[in-house]
Amino acid sequence: MAYSSGMSVLLGLALLAFWLYCLFDVITTPDEQARNLPKILWVLIVVLLFSVGALFWLLLGRPLGPRAPRTIFRDDSGPQPRPRPQAPKGPDDDPDFLKDLDRRLRDED
Numbered sequence: 001m002a003y004s005s006g007m008s009v010l011l012g013l014a015l016l017a018f019w020l021y022c023l024f025d026v027i028t029t030p031d032e033q034a035r036n037l038p039k040i041l042w043v044l045i046v047v048l049l050f051s052v053g054a055l056f057w058l059l060l061g062r063p064l065g066p067r068a069p070r071t072i073f074r075d076d077s078g079p080q081p082r083p084r085p086q087a088p089k090g091p092d093d094d095p096d097f098l099k100d101l102d103r104r105l106r107d108e109d
Contacts (some may be wrong), residue, residue: 015051022046022054025062033063 023046031039042061046053091097 019046019051019054022057026057029063034061035063036060 023043026034026039026042026046029039034042037045042057045061046057049056
């Protein structure tokens with residue numbers, strides 16, 4: 001008897017966690033990325049229909065995964081991948097910063 005009530009508590013907690021995840025996901029999704037309905041309606045569906053609404057969000061409203069990188073065409077050579085933007089440099093990778101830092105440290109001594 002205690003085993004079955006423990007399982008129902010675990011199932012209830014799992015559904016609550018699933019619902020909270022979906023509710024948080026709806027709220028943090030940008031308005032323009034929600035599919036099929038406006039975002040405010042998705043929030044209402046998830047709140048009012050609980051786990052069924054959360055399941056609807058995952059299947060019908062959640063944005064699709066990341067898309068493949070776009071390609072650009074150059075002459076007749078076929079598609080070429082877009083060049084990646086350079087990653088920002090840290091201050092320890094900037095030679096001007098290191099020279100200035102060295103100069104300031106020598107002036108303090």
